[in-house]
Each structure stands twice: as C-alpha cells, then as structure tokens.
Amino acid sequence: MKSAARVAVFPKGFINELSEGTMSLWEWIELAGTLGADGLEMYPRFLESLEPSYLHSVREACDKVNLAIPMMCSSPDFTQPDPARRREEMQYIKSMIDVMAILGPEDFRSCRVLSGQRRNEVGREDGIRWTVECIQELLPYAAEKKVHLVMENHYKDGYWTAPEFALPCDIYLEIISQIESRWFGANYDPSNAIVAGYDPILLLEQIRSRVSTMHASDRYLKEGYTMDDIREYLDQGYSNALQHGVIGKGMNDYDTIFRMLQEEKFGGWISIEDGVNGLDELQESVNFIKTKIAQYLSGSGLMKTIVLKNANSESAEVIVAEKPRPELKSDHEVCIKVLSVGLDGTDKEIILHRYGVPAEGEDDLIIGHELIGEVEQAGAASGFSVGDAVTVLVRRPCLDPDCLNCRADRSDCCQTGTYTERGIKGSHGFMCEYVVEDANYVVKIPDSLKHLGVWVEPQSIFEKIWSTISHIQQRFVWKPKRALVLGSGPMGLLSALSFRSMGLETHVWSLHAEDSIQANVLANIGAQFQSAYTDESDGSGSHGIVRHYGDRLHLNFDVVLECTGFTPLLSEAMQLLDRNGSIGLLGVTAMDRHTTVPIDRINQNFVMGNQCMVGSVNASKADFLRAIDRLHQVERCYPGTLSGLITDEFTPEQVASVDFDRIGVKGIVRMS
Incomplete structure (x- = not known):
C-alpha cells in the first residue's frame, strides 16, 4: 500500500x-x-x-x-x-x-x-x-x-x-x-x-x-x-x-x-x-x-485496519486488513487521522473470544472504541479545524421513533437496546488509519491533554455513574467522605484517582499484589490499597471484604463502585454501605454465576438506611466533556500519573496476539 x-x-x-x-x-x-x-x-x-x-x-x-x-x-x-x-x-x-x-x-x-x-x-x-x-x-x-x-x-x-x-x-x-x-x-x-x-x-x-x-x-x-x-x-x-x-x-x-x-x-x-x-x-x-x-493524496485509497474477520462464523479471526479509506459526505463531518486506540475489557472479549457484531449485511467488524486522533479534514459546517485533537463517542441511537432517550441524544440510555456501538456492535470502530464521523459525535480535546486522549472514553464511564449517583443523592443533603472501589484495573484506577482528586478517603480492594504497579500508584495518591491475596481468603477476592472493612476496620462507605464484574464481591460490598449511601455498578458479568447472599440483612439495610444501587453503561457527550475536566483535575493533583498508567504499546500487527494478562495497566495500539 x-x-x-x-x-x-x-x-x-x-x-x-x-x-x-x-x-x-x-x-x-x-x-x-x-x-x-x-x-x-x-x-x-x-x-x-x-x-x-x-x-x-x-x-x-x-x-x-x-x-x-x-x-x-x-x-x-x-x-x-x-x-x-x-x-x-x-x-x-x-x-x-x-x-x-x-x-x-x-x-x-x-x-x-x-x-x-x-x-x-x-x-x-x-x-x-x-x-x-x-x-x-x-x-x-x-x-x-x-x-x-x-x-x-x-x-x-x-x-x-x-x-x-x-x-x-x-x-x-x-x-x-x-x-x-x-x-x-x-x-x-x-x-x-x-x-x-x-x-x-x-x-x-x-x-x-x-x-x-x-x-x-x-x-x-x-x-x-x-x-x-x-x-x-x-x-x-x-x-x-x-x-x-x-x-x-x-x-x-x-x-x-x-x-x-x-x-x-x-x-x-x-x-x-x-x-x-x-x-x-x-x-x-x-x-x-x-x-x-x-x-x-490519501495513498491508494486504502487504509490499514484491524478487523474481526468472518465475525458471524466459527472461523472468526482478528487480522490486519486493507479497507477503503472513508471520505467526507457532508459539511457536518470530519475526517480524523487516528493516532492511538486504547485496549479494554471489551476489546479483550472481542480479540480472545470473538465477541463482536458487524453491521447488517457485513461479515467483518473494524474493532476498537477508545480513540485519540487529529482532524485531517473538516467539513465547512463541522465546527472543527484541521489539527484539532479529538475523540469520538462510541454509541449511536436506535431508529425507533418512540425511544425518547435516543431522540434526545441520550443513546447511552437507549430504551430498545437496538443501538449500535463503534467497534463493538453494528458499526465499524477506530482501529484504522482514518475515521469519518458526524461532528455531533466528535469531542475536541485540549492540546494539553492530547497525550492522555485514550483516557477520555473510559473516564466518561466514571463521569456518567458519578453524575447519576450525585443526581439521585439530591433527595437529601449528602456530602460523601469515604469511597470504596472494587477492582484496580484501568476503570478502578480512574475511579480512585477521581475520588482522590475530589478529596474523598478512598479504599481499593484488588486481586493485584501489594508490590504491583497498581498498588504503588494508589499509595502515591494517598488511597488505601488492600490485596485480596494478603487477606485471609482463598485469593479469589470473593471473601473477606466484610471481614476486612467491617469487622476489622469498622468502616462503612458513602459510595461504592463495583468495577470487576465479579458478583460475589457485590453481595459483600452491599453490606458495607453507610446510611444514605449509594453503590454503582460498572462491571459486566458472565450471567452464569450463582451465590448465596444474606438478602434479609441487605434489604433491611437498604430500606432503613435510605440506600440505593444503580447500574450504568456507556456515556453521553456531556459525560465526555466532564471527563476532560476531570482529567485536567487529576493531572493537576497527581502530575504524570495518568501517563505512567499507559504501560504497553502495540502495533496493529501485534493486536491479534496480545496477551492481556501481561499488560501492566493500560495498553494502546499506535495507528500512526
């Protein structure tokens, strides 16, 4: 090419x-x-x-x-x-x-x-x-x-x-x-x-x-x-x-x-x-x-992409392939040169387990959804300029005229479930050299945050759950002081950094070891790290939260964020909410696990303590904008920490064979 x-x-x-x-x-x-x-x-x-x-x-x-x-x-x-x-x-x-x-x-x-x-x-x-x-x-x-x-x-x-x-x-x-x-x-x-x-x-x-x-x-x-x-x-x-x-x-x-x-x-x-x-x-x-x-002069008219090939069949595989370079079709669009794309748990599922749904009538899906890029060409009515650093929203609205949320630009709360998601479900993603997108779904990133651009999309996930919890908690006077984060993957670390930048006492329960990168980062920002391996448990992380935080430390939490998708943790964490507390669920589960929970105790605490639990997925444009502000805040409080969490870089040719278990914290794919 x-x-x-x-x-x-x-x-x-x-x-x-x-x-x-x-x-x-x-x-x-x-x-x-x-x-x-x-x-x-x-x-x-x-x-x-x-x-x-x-x-x-x-x-x-x-x-x-x-x-x-x-x-x-x-x-x-x-x-x-x-x-x-x-x-x-x-x-x-x-x-x-x-x-x-x-x-x-x-x-x-x-x-x-x-x-x-x-x-x-x-x-x-x-x-x-x-x-x-x-x-x-x-x-x-x-x-x-x-x-x-x-x-x-x-x-x-x-x-x-x-x-x-x-x-x-x-x-x-x-x-x-x-x-x-x-x-x-x-x-x-x-x-x-x-x-x-x-x-x-x-x-x-x-x-x-x-x-x-x-x-x-x-x-x-x-x-x-x-x-x-x-x-x-x-x-x-x-x-x-x-x-x-x-x-x-x-x-x-x-x-x-x-x-x-x-x-x-x-x-x-x-x-x-x-x-x-x-x-x-x-x-x-x-x-x-x-x-x-x-x-x-866009080369041969083709561009390098990373695709889930034959996504609808048992022979599905992740490969590097040439695809036609997209072109502007309206004055409201922008052409983006992709610089880097972040890897997360969804990408892991797509790459390792061939999860991913191509658009109707297609067999291949360009993967990737955490984008940082530069505007290469801007439509006259787009509001963007060549050279702008940008990221792009992931979800697109369904077509049902009765879906009020999608009609109100809140496809993150789609009522029908027939939305599409770039690089995941029904729409090509961002692991390619160029992307053309409607300007309504493009978010400008300040040059001062360009090097942290891959964090904007995952940070927007935190911003949505935090905005939701904050809105619910307006039902009374609420000033949270202590937070518990379950998990120290990228989402857990972003949550901990966000809570610390807001001044909350922050505790993190994790499967990572006490000498891990994650533990060191959390110690450096003043968060309290607890490894499941050092508690008296089987090392799975499924036991010991109540024993450690409740029985031993006598702590309750104003807010808990579940970022692992490991449901046995959830049933224990629900018992650690303080009065008027809220628990937010971000982890996605496999839907085949069963466990025994003290449901009467949990129910009693929720009713008598005015507690609530809320789930959240995806994010709106407003959440992306809040994410940019929060990343600025985190960078001011803990300079260089976010850059240090980008631990692994891959070429497009390496993506199919990525060993996710060996990624330090955050992996990215360099597209240019």
Whole structure:
C-alpha cells in the first residue's frame, strides 16, 4: 500500500536566528511539535555538530514530539570552474548524506542538490555538464546510505551572493533529463517557478513523474505590480514585486497541483518553506496542506485496519486488513487521522473470544472504541479545524421513533437496546488509519491533554455513574467522605484517582499484589490499597471484604463502585454501605454465576438506611466533556500519573496476539 503524502516544516521565519545561534535547534523542535506536522526539513547551518552522538540527540528530540527529519536543505555549488572546489562541494554533500543516514527515517530520507551559483564566466554547457557529473558521481554513495538526492527548481540560497544557475527552467529541465536513478528525483517548488517567470503548472507537467518531494509556499503580487515586473529581477533571483503569505491564498493553484500529484500517486514529503510572517501563518499553511493531502493524496485509497474477520462464523479471526479509506459526505463531518486506540475489557472479549457484531449485511467488524486522533479534514459546517485533537463517542441511537432517550441524544440510555456501538456492535470502530464521523459525535480535546486522549472514553464511564449517583443523592443533603472501589484495573484506577482528586478517603480492594504497579500508584495518591491475596481468603477476592472493612476496620462507605464484574464481591460490598449511601455498578458479568447472599440483612439495610444501587453503561457527550475536566483535575493533583498508567504499546500487527494478562495497566495500539 502506497503511503499518503506527509507534511514537513522549514523555519523560514527563523532561519537567520537558527543559523546564527540566537535561537537553538531545540527551541525550534519544540515549537514545530505544536504545529501538527509530520516532520522537519533540516538545514546544515542549524546543526552545532556533525558528530553522531549529537545527531542522535537531535533525532531523539524530534522523536519525542513525533516528528521525522526526512529532508536536508543542502545547497551545493557545483558550477565552480575549479575542479578542486567542485570536489570539495561533493565532499560536503557526502557529509550531508552521512548526516541524513542518522537523522532521517528509514522509509525515506533526502538531501537537496542544486546546480550552483550563476557565474558570468560559466557558460550554459559547462554549468550543466559539471552539475550532472557531480550528481552522478554522488549517486552510488547516496544509494549505499539509502539517501535520495533531490534537485530543486531553485532561485538562490540565502547565503549565496548570486542566484541559481538553473533558475531558468529550461536549464533545470535539461539537468533533470540527463540523470536517471531511483535515488534521484525532483524537488518541485511552484513559487520558485513564478520567481523564474515560468508557469508552475507547466513545470510540474514536465517533471511530474520525477517528483520525489515538494516545497510548498505561496507568493502574492504587491499592490501596483504585475507579472511583467517579476521578469526584471531574474538576474537577481528575487523580485520586489512578490511577497510571502499564507499558502493557498496566493498565486499558486494548489488544487490543480494536487490533482496532478494525485494522478502520479504521489506519496512523498511536502515541506512548507514559508512562515516568514510568523508562526500563526505557518500553522495556517500546515492546516491547508494537510487538508489538500486528505482531499487528494490519501495513498491508494486504502487504509490499514484491524478487523474481526468472518465475525458471524466459527472461523472468526482478528487480522490486519486493507479497507477503503472513508471520505467526507457532508459539511457536518470530519475526517480524523487516528493516532492511538486504547485496549479494554471489551476489546479483550472481542480479540480472545470473538465477541463482536458487524453491521447488517457485513461479515467483518473494524474493532476498537477508545480513540485519540487529529482532524485531517473538516467539513465547512463541522465546527472543527484541521489539527484539532479529538475523540469520538462510541454509541449511536436506535431508529425507533418512540425511544425518547435516543431522540434526545441520550443513546447511552437507549430504551430498545437496538443501538449500535463503534467497534463493538453494528458499526465499524477506530482501529484504522482514518475515521469519518458526524461532528455531533466528535469531542475536541485540549492540546494539553492530547497525550492522555485514550483516557477520555473510559473516564466518561466514571463521569456518567458519578453524575447519576450525585443526581439521585439530591433527595437529601449528602456530602460523601469515604469511597470504596472494587477492582484496580484501568476503570478502578480512574475511579480512585477521581475520588482522590475530589478529596474523598478512598479504599481499593484488588486481586493485584501489594508490590504491583497498581498498588504503588494508589499509595502515591494517598488511597488505601488492600490485596485480596494478603487477606485471609482463598485469593479469589470473593471473601473477606466484610471481614476486612467491617469487622476489622469498622468502616462503612458513602459510595461504592463495583468495577470487576465479579458478583460475589457485590453481595459483600452491599453490606458495607453507610446510611444514605449509594453503590454503582460498572462491571459486566458472565450471567452464569450463582451465590448465596444474606438478602434479609441487605434489604433491611437498604430500606432503613435510605440506600440505593444503580447500574450504568456507556456515556453521553456531556459525560465526555466532564471527563476532560476531570482529567485536567487529576493531572493537576497527581502530575504524570495518568501517563505512567499507559504501560504497553502495540502495533496493529501485534493486536491479534496480545496477551492481556501481561499488560501492566493500560495498553494502546499506535495507528500512526
């Protein structure tokens, strides 16, 4: 499958500061990480050293903000009459090839090559010949290092004294035509064609099959100037008639450019070489190019998905498969690039026991329902912008006109049970590269919580049960002080973190050991952890709660949350409610377990103590919004704790064989 094109950024607005050292490369990397691009284009003057240890540190810094370094903006000067000087330029490019062999990603890395400066003593024939000879001599070394050489239709390096020898497009085309190698291609820059007085579309038509990378920028004619004025400056390489601006609003016809690239199935890097008017304009340009990529260059039209194949048969299996990439069908939809998808107990049932219901008429189900992604393309009426971090609600309403809850956007309380759920029941999920969704079901996540986005959906489950209990408890004055959480899986830990962030004394009963990650986390937040294995029980967790909390510690609880689905715990926990207390049920059971309970005692306590018990499943959009607020609150109270709970990462190819028993706390699948 041919990959989709990707966006890199070049700091045109900071090039002098970075080159002169008044701005550090580390500062630029951190800034670039906020733009939503996929990579950086490097410039030799930005680097403090060519030592491998330093270069590895640069790559690691980019890795931390999810940026690749696919392109090196090097500027060799091959038109020097002295052969020794040309040899020095070739050695310089070899050093840049070595740099990119370290900095660049394995799937594609490139060094820019040029012809050189225009010199009065160098004729057309010599300049072309020397350029071709130098590039051809470099290609075997580039191939050995797996670095592509790309020649740009250039106008002038900022540190040259003369414009580019191959600025005239006929010279550029002649050089390109003489070099044939899979390690050589064109770096197309439409704005440079304008500077050269040439039609950018005509140039692309002539090199379209050779384009490996592209520079994206835009130019505007200053007031009072015409295209004829540009030609007066061809000898200088710059034109006073032109100014930089936001990509997509200037002289370049990007729809035509992208349609032509689409016809060539272009899947390379597009580097934004603009932003001289500030970071805001660079951000706007990034968003524009990402929108055009989503519109025109979505790879082969297919995307990688993780599906439950043949879900309706005994031969059901979880596999990685290519499926058609979805497209926007209305202005109210958004296309989301999926970054990560969380794994939970429902996914465990689907993956291990083939639980999962495909849509009517289909045999396969794309699984996954805990999503964090970025808006790749936004419908005009969606209310979202390209680059927004988002998650998506799981459940969709039934079609019964008499289901009042579904008609009121509360499908989490569907009366008929004929709702659908993304990745679970009747609707494809999110373990895929792209998702198209109605904006009504999309929730924006603040950038400050983007790294915790997979927690929003499970946190929304807590928010719904807590909102429900809080609403019920308005029947009287209720100020809870002590909570008991049954279970220390992801849901139990989120519940404990939430209770602690609200100031409640929190106790957690768990099957995990006292030296487990879960126990350490709970101790660090001030919760009281009790392992069933250390109590006088059979280790199943089915005995000892009343004995430990009631008989031994003499504790009762204002609120109990059952997060395990192990019903013997429930019958004991019901006996530990304080007067006016509530118990919330979140765990789903297997429906085949029987036990003996002291029902008279429980009934007496519930009646005489004004107690209540409520079950809850799924969540509404309001719960998702409350979840975001709560995660902020938890992060303020216990910085870094939620990040530390994401203990395991998997590739799509690993999902079918995930050993859920070996996941530390929370597992996620990286989709991009």
